[in-house]
Amino acid sequence: MNTSSIKTAAMLAIGDELLSGRTKDKNIGYLADLMTVAGIDLKEVRIVADEEDAxxxxxxxxRSRYDYVFTSGGIGPTHDDITADAVAKAFGVACIHDPEAMELLAAMYARRGIEFTEARQRMARMPEGSRHIPNPVSTAPGFIIGNVHVMAGVPQVFQAMISHVVGLLPTGAQVITRSITCPFGEGDIGTMLAAIQKAHPETSIGSYPHFDGTRFSTELLVRSRDLQAVSLAAEAVEAMVAELAAEKERVVMRDQGTGELA
Amino acid sequence: MNTSSIKTAAMLAIGDELLSGRTKDKNIGYLADLMTVAGIDLKEVRIVADEEDAxxxxxxxxRSRYDYVFTSGGIGPTHDDITADAVAKAFGVACIHDPEAMELLAAMYARRGIEFTEARQRMARMPEGSRHIPNPVSTAPGFIIGNVHVMAGVPQVFQAMISHVVGLLPTGAQVITRSITCPFGEGDIGTMLAAIQKAHPETSIGSYPHFDGTRFSTELLVRSRDLQAVSLAAEAVEAMVAELAAEKERVVMRDQGTGELA
Structure with a gap:
């Protein structure tokens, strides 16, 4: 498997409302799902306020650390929408009213008989030299500069924009995931699972506890870009779960003291 | 208003599953709400994988930048739970099986007749010198070292732990928020809202667009720790919305060409 061709990505979600709790972010999970499908490794997410320095x-x-960066939020027409200016500053270029975006927006507002105000013109601002990300929902485009993809925070618009963007990117080999439901808690499986992980280093085995209010169970995920490696490790995990279940059964039988065993 | 006493915070959510999309994080929004109520400014959130260096x-x-750091995830008993070791490394101290945590866990498993395996003992690991964060759900404690508060990722456990932690912290003056529902999109209000923000610099006025599938409306939030400042700015925002509504009404009347005006 050629791992050098695997692309990495980060997301930067921008907005005071995400940090105050007013808005519960929906874009991070959406992007994460999409990256997994596209075979791109999402490595880090940050949420920052609408503050230029941050x-x-x-x-x-x-952007210096990952192949792609995706941002959400802060590209609307109001005073707290400062993402375009901040991105321009980060790249050391001017933030301009992009002529093509001005035309798109002017035409759209003219069709609807709405004045193309100074505030609305802010939505055409982007760092000089940016390419557009189309916005089929509300016209005002996102933009791409370098490896940074700047999109709206409103989920419907973000989703439309990121779907377009992902279509532009060279996608990698998809990570294959096998999920094994395990009725036992992590304490029951931890030692054996660690041994299986050690024996299958080319896979990543994750253990995700679930608490139903009374007891813990676990979902076990075996992940790799190598199908055979996933299959072998998943078989070992399944055998472990089966063995544990059989052992628990033996303990119950013994404790119940059935006639045959007594 | 004495702003020097206002405490800042960051959250670090740890877990491959958050970055693959398998798990949609619920702890960030919960923490954000709690911080707002406690009057602590949540300034940044990061999500990283279960990788020590990250x-x-x-x-x-x-931890060098904010007064408090809160982490979620990676303190269970399986091999992919490496948060305790990573935190110890960040602080340059040993990661030990905390004697008090070992006692707590040993007693709990003894009561339940469950073997206290090597994997389960991993849940007692924490940086030397840590204080416990009680876990009323499943016993295994979180821990505090310096200004870092390390908690479980399972939402029920995270919520119990963070509620305890917030009770320990000196809380600040709460941010007062006034919400004004605005039936107009950001393009309608942007210029006027920017002027209001400029006239009320001691408040932070946020504009949050909502798209219902057909048209945009906006929720306007005026925030400050100064009640009078919030009231004055909110009045100005309400007057702006009322004026816009009246203007739209006049336009509709004119366009309909009522008898009186014709």
Whole structure:
């Protein structure tokens, strides 16, 4: 497996409302699902406020470290929408009223008989040299500069934009995931699972506890870009779960003291 | 208003499952709500994978910058639970089987007649010198070292732990928020709202667009720790919305060409 061709990504979600709890983010999970399907490794997510310094610093850290950066939020027409300016500052270029975006927006508002105000013109702002990300929902485009993809925070618009963007990217080999439901808690399986992980280093085995209010169970995920490796590790995990179940059964039988065993 | 006493915080959510999309995080929004109620400013959130280097780096960046750091995830008994080790490494101290945690867990498993396996003992690991965060759900404690509060990722356990932790912290003056529902999109209000924000610099006025599938409306939030400042700015915003509504009404009347006006 050629791992050098695997692309990495980060997301930067921008908005005071995400940090105050007013808005519960829906874009991170959506992007994460999409990256998994596209075979791109999402490595990090950050959420920052609508503050220029915070955006610039986070963006520069992420864009130098990962192949792709995706941002959400802060590209609307109001005073707290400062993402375009912050991205321009991070790249050290001017933030302009993009002529093509101005035309698109002017035409759309003219059709609807709505004044193309100064505030609405803010939605055409982007760093000089950016390419557009189309917005089929409400016209105002997102933009791409370098490896940074700047999109709206409103989930319907974000989803439309990211779907377009993912279509532009060279996708990698998809990570194959096998899920094994395990009725036992992590304490029951931890030692054996660690041994299985050690024996199958080319896979990543994750253990995800679930608490139903009374007891813990676990979902076990075996992940790799190598199908055969996933199959072998998943078989070992399934055998472990079966063995544990059989053992628990023997303990119950013994404790109940059935006639045959007594 | 004495702003020097206002405490800042960051959250570090740890887990491959958050980045693959398998798990949609519920702890960030919960923490954000709690911080707002406690009057603590949540300034940044990061999500990283179960990778030691990524955890150490993010933790050191956040703990040096903010008053409090809260982490979720990676303190269970399986091999992919490496948060305790990573936190110890970030602080440059040993990661030990905490004697008090070992006692708590041993007693709990003894009561339930369950073997206290090596995997289960992993849940007693924490950086030397940590204090416990009680876990009323499943016993295994979280821990506090320096300004870092390390909690479980399972939402029920995270919520119990963070509620306890918030009770320990000196809380600040709460941010007062006034919400104004605005039936107009951001393009209608952007210029006027920017002027209001400029006239009320001691408040933070946020504009949150909502798209119902056909048209945009907006929720406007005025926030400050100063009640009078919030009231004055909110009045200005309400007056703006009322004026816009009246203007739209006049336009409709004119366009309909009523007898009186014709």
């Amino acid at each position: 955006i610039v610093e986070a963006l520069n850290a992420l | 955890i150490v780096e993010a933790l050191n960046a956040l």
